[in-house]
Amino acid sequence: MEQIFTSNQLFNIAILAITAPFLAFIFSLIFKKLAAAFGIISIGISLISSIILFLHLWKKHTLHYSFQWINIGNVKIDVGILLNDLSVIMLLLITLIALLVHIYSVEYIRNDKLKYRYFAYLSLFCFAMVCVVMADNLFILYAFWELVGFSSYLLIGFWFTKEKAVQANKKAMIMNRIGDIGFLIGIMIMVSQFHTLDIDTLFGSGSLIDSSFVKNGLWVSPFATMPEYWLSIAGFCFFSGAIAKSAQFPLHTWLPDAMEGPTAVSSLIHAATMVAAGVFLLLRISPLFNDVVLVSIATIGLFTAFMAATIALTQNDIKKVLAFSTISQLGFMVLAVGVQDNAAAIFHLITHAFFKCLLFLGAGIVIHQLHHIKEKHSLDFDEQNMDNMGGLRKLMPVTGMVFFIAAMALSGLPFTSGYLSKDAILVSVFEWADLRGGIYWLFPLMISITSWLTTFYIFRVVYKVFFGDFRLPKIFNKAKEELHIHDPNLWMTIPVIVLAVFCFGVFFAYNPLNLDSSWVYHGFNLQQHNEGLFHLMVPLYINVMSLALIFLAHLIYAKQKIAINFQATWFYKLSYNQWYFNSFYDVFLMRIVLWKAKYFYWFDRKIIDGTVHLSSDIILKFSKIANWLDRNIIDGLVNGVAFLVGRLGIWLRGMQSGKLQHYFIWMLLLFLTFMIFKIVI
Amino acid sequence: MIPLQHFLFISAALFSLGLFAVITRKNAIQILMGIELMINASILNMVAFGKYDKIDNTGQVFGLFIIVLAAAAVAVALVIIMNLYKRVKTINPDKANTLRG
Structure with missing residues (x-):
């Protein structure tokens, strides 16, 4: 395609993509009635800008503009935008999904009194996310990274009257803070x-990272030298930021709790875009990682993927299943970064964004419609519990269809987008393990198991929700016709249909069965996969097993021919209680923190306050003494003199009787006295 | 020849009487008379001591001066007393005590 716009115009378009959501955020808070319109129009503008930028820049050149901002000594911090292949494709993804979620939200949030706030927060999130993607240096990236976290906090706690929602957003905030400390330390190491x-100077082609080297246990860069272990520490620090944002193993517990927010938010922020920011960060700075860090990243990713998949097997809350599925899939992406197949990571990030967003929106429709029933008939049940659903395929055909497509994509069945991206990761992991051998064969084994678990848990949801009989009328002993449930209107169905279309592989590869024909994958990975054994075998054996598991799930949950009763086993308990991570954190970390807080409270109360009070008491006593002295001694002296003078005056006044003869006598006496003195002396 | 002491005794007695009158009387005229007595006592002293200055007779001359001055003073004093009477309708100096402290 020929260039229609010059670089300067492209820069202005990029600025437009940033400012539109920000203006929408401000105007939504001012003109409350028009909040939804502002949100949709602004993100639409951003989407159009993103499309223009994508068409101009994808695989062509990099747009990098920056202005000098802060200058401290020889450290320069610029502010600017960097649009390379990674940025433009992320930008396109974010704005497209955000637009669909905005449209969906119009219906989802229709009856909420504070919906203007919802759209304002959503616009703020879009603004921050677009800036994260475009930021050209780590400092700006960090600033908007925090803003993304903050808007996520606002949206998780959108229904702030719910105690659980408030707890959840606090938890998300604290968990992210722990990771962000690492990010900040990483930035400081980079600066020094x-x-x-x-970012371009640090990690781009011919970058500073490339020109730095490790020699004799020292990490040497053109500017400074430090011990080698700082290279690993820097890598771990940046990774910890990604761990928190992308909900990886030690800090993953906030994401399931974040499901307390509106489902549309869960779909946009906690499935498709924000949580992917952690993976995006890893991709941006990937040249930094040395071998130790990469293996750790792979291990964390693998463990998270496996653990979250096992937890998702037994959860009954539909959104919880999807949340753990998200954690698991993010684990896949992190694993891909760990095995240095960045192209697979970004490819899976993109395909996952579409089908996971769709899964959430589909679940949101079901929850939304069940909520209507609940309010209409004033029943009391949990609209997110899958035990209350079932058989919705016939009642809500559109929703059932798109959910099924998304589930297939998540399982990585052929002809779907998930097939391409997931197999890209699996093949990379196999090749990586083959290269290293030994214990590393655990990685492909575990990730294959995780992949099968993924298929099983997502089809468990599909069969529990959309197949079998609708269980709700039975629970409340009502006729099926009475509890009527149906597909929603176009505001909700159009976004999910669009997303469902993007779940097919043809959008990402000319030949949807061959990874090598994928333009996204090859946008980032120039060398061809060597046509080895893994390339042929991995998709085959994964998918054969997956189909068997789908059939099994169908028998168990749809037909209910096989009744499995393993609720008493330790495995079920471990999975149902989410590997006891929350309890563990509560018992060990929370208790320590609370105990410490109590101790500090006591210390503050007794020692600090005590000292202050004691000194204030002493000063008070001292001032009382001073007051007494002032009143009695100083004032007494002054008053005494005044009193004396007064008395003297009264006495002397007595002489001025006004009687002529008295004056005369006084005169005489004075004269006589004078004379007597004169004579005596 | 009358010795000097007799003059001095007489004048001291006159002065004391005048002083007594000035201090004790409640009538301005009587106080004025007391003053005249004291002046006359002093004139008597002047004249008595005058016998020791036979050449210039300063004592006598001063005596004459004082008599003239006393006459003028009496005139002034009487006018004051009359004015006093006009203002406060009394010549009792105790009643005219507007200068009282």
Whole structure:
């Protein structure tokens, strides 16, 4: 395609993509009635800008504009935008999904009194997310990274009257803070080692990272030298930021709790875009990681993927299943970064964004419609519990269809987008393990198991919700016709249909069965996969097993021919209680923190306050003494003199009787006295 | 020849009487008379001591001066007393005590 716009115009378009959501955020808070319109129009503008930028820049050139901002000594921090292949494709993804979720939200949030706030927060999130993607240096990236976290906090706690929602957003905030500390430390290491934070200078081609080297246990860069272990520490620090944002193993517990927010928010922020920001960060700074860090990243990703998949097997809350599925899939992406197949990570990030967003929106429709029934008939049940659903395929055909497509994509069945991206990761993991051998064969084994678990848990949801009989009328002993449930209107169905279309592989590859024909994958991975055994075998054996598991799930949950009763086993308990991570954190970490807080409270109360009070008491006593002295001694002296003078005056006044003869006598006496003195002396 | 002491005794007695009158009387005229007595006592002293200055007779001359001055003073004093009477309708100096402290 020929270039229609010049670089300067493209820069202005990029600025437009940033400012539109921000203006929408401000105007939504002012003109409350028009909030939804502002949100949709602004994100639409961003989407159009993103499309233009994508068509101009994808695989062509990099747009990098920056202005000098802060200058401290020899450290320069610029502010600017960097649009390379990774940025533009992320930008396109974010704005497209955000637009669909905005449209969906119009219906989802229709009856909420504070919906203007919802759209304002959503616009703020879009603004921050677009900036994260475009930021050209780590400092700006960090700032908007925090803003993304903050808007996520606002949206998780959108229904702030719900105690659980408030707890959840607090938890998300704290968990993210722990990771962000690491991110900040990483930034500081970068500053001290390279004296710049510019991403292109640091990690681009011919970058400072490439020109730095490790020699004799020292990490040498053109500017500074530090011991080698700082290279690993920097990698771990940045990774910890990604761990928190992308809900990886030690800090993953906030994401399931974040499901307390509106489902549309869960779909946009906690499935498709924000949580992917962690993976995006890893991709941006991937040249930094040395072998130790990469293996750790792979291990964390693998463990998270496996653990979350096992938890998702037994959850009954539909959104919880999807949340753990998200954690698991993010684990896949992190694993891909760990095995240094960045192209697979970004490819899976993109395909996952579409089908996971769709899964959430589909679940949101079911929850929304059940909520209507609940309010209409004033029943009391949990509209997110899958035990209350079932057989919805016939009642809500559109929703059932799109959910089924998304589930197939998540399982990685052929002709779906998930097939391409997931197999890209699996093949990379196999090749990586083959290269290293030994214990590393655990990685492909575990990730294959995780992949099968994924298929099983998502089809468990599909069969429990959309197949069999609708269980709700039975629970409340009502006729099926009475509890009527149906597909929603176009505001909700159009976004899910669009997303469902993007779940098919043809959008990402000319030949939807061959990874090598994928334009996204090859946008980032120039060398061809060697046509090895894994390339042929891995998709085959994964999918054969997956189909068997789908059939099994069908028998168990749809036909209910096989009744499995393993609720008493330790495995079920472990999975149902989410590997006891919450309890563990409560018992060990929370208790320590609370105990410490109590101790500090006591210390503050007794020692600090005590000292202050004691000194204030002493000063009070001292001032009382001073007061007494002032009143009695100083004032007494002054008053005494005044009193004396007064008395003297009264006495002397007595002489001025006004009687002529008295004056005369006084005169005489004075004269006589004078004379007597004169004579005596 | 009358010795000097007799003059001095007489004048001291006159002065004391005048002083007594000035201090004790409640009538301005009587106080004025007391003053005249005291002046006359002093004139008597002047004249008595005058016998020791036979050449210039300063004592006598001063005596004459004082008599003239006393006459003028009496005139002034009487006018004051009359004015006093006009203002406060009394010549009792105790009643005219507007200068009282």
